[in-house]
Amino acid sequence: MTAKLTAAERTAALAELTGWTVVPERDAIRKSFKFGDFVGAFGFMTRVALLAEKADHHPEWSNVYNRVEILLTTHDASGLSARDVALAKAIDALLG
Amino acid sequence: MTAKLTAAERTAALAELTGWTVVPERDAIRKSFKFGDFVGAFGFMTRVALLAEKADHHPEWSNVYNRVEILLTTHDASGLSARDVALAKAIDALLG
Incomplete structure (x- = not known):
């Protein structure tokens, strides 16, 4: 069982992430990525x-073709957890 | 430029496909696939x-984890074309 982030933890975590926005109705974070073509997009998806x-x-x-939308939430925690923040950082690190 | 299927072509094409349903608001076809786990689902996606x-x-x-939803439509044709039907058949053949 993973704990949901507290309000303070959430604020701190989001401040460390770039381009990720909160999806309030899902208690999740989301980011859109755009590549040159499908191969760029699917290559990224494979790494993720x-x-x-x-x-x-x-x-x-x-x-959809050169675009990838990623939503992160933790089903076990029924909301955003430290695991989402860690994965978001790892995803962003792929793109340097 | 790819031609949109005529009504008669569409009926014939759908009769040849299994599990694909029409999405009228998109003039597209859609199918859901379920696998044992994420590796099964993403392995399939890689082949697709x-x-x-x-x-x-x-x-x-x-x-989402072990589920994959695929929607096919032809942007060039603003609707369902023979290319969608061919890709749907090729996808189904992967699971043969």
């Missing part, structure tokens, strides 16, 4: 998939 | 990505 599987924490995500 | 790139025809799709 490996990160996610290793962390045993998986995104809700969608892809 | 290679098919799609080879066909130069890409799905709109989403994944």
